[in-house]
Amino acid sequence: MQQLRSDWLTMRGVADQSRLHSPAGLDIGASSPAEVAVSVIAEALAVRSGRAGGSLGQGNA
Secondary structure (H helix, E strand, C coil): CHHHHHHHHHHCCCCCCCCCCCCCCCCCCCCCHHHHHHHHHHHHHHHHCCCCCCCCCCCCC
16 A cells, blocks of 8 residues: 555655655554544654654653
């Protein structure tokens, strides 16, 4: 799927695809469309702030 997406973008003149993330989203075990949307937005926010998007739980500080 990623290769098809890349080919589609290339055919439409998108040369620099280095900032694309595929597959998109953080691995949060999402299964419903709403959960998948949350995982994609979470990744976008993490990338924007230069963070890895890991857990905030104890032992990960």
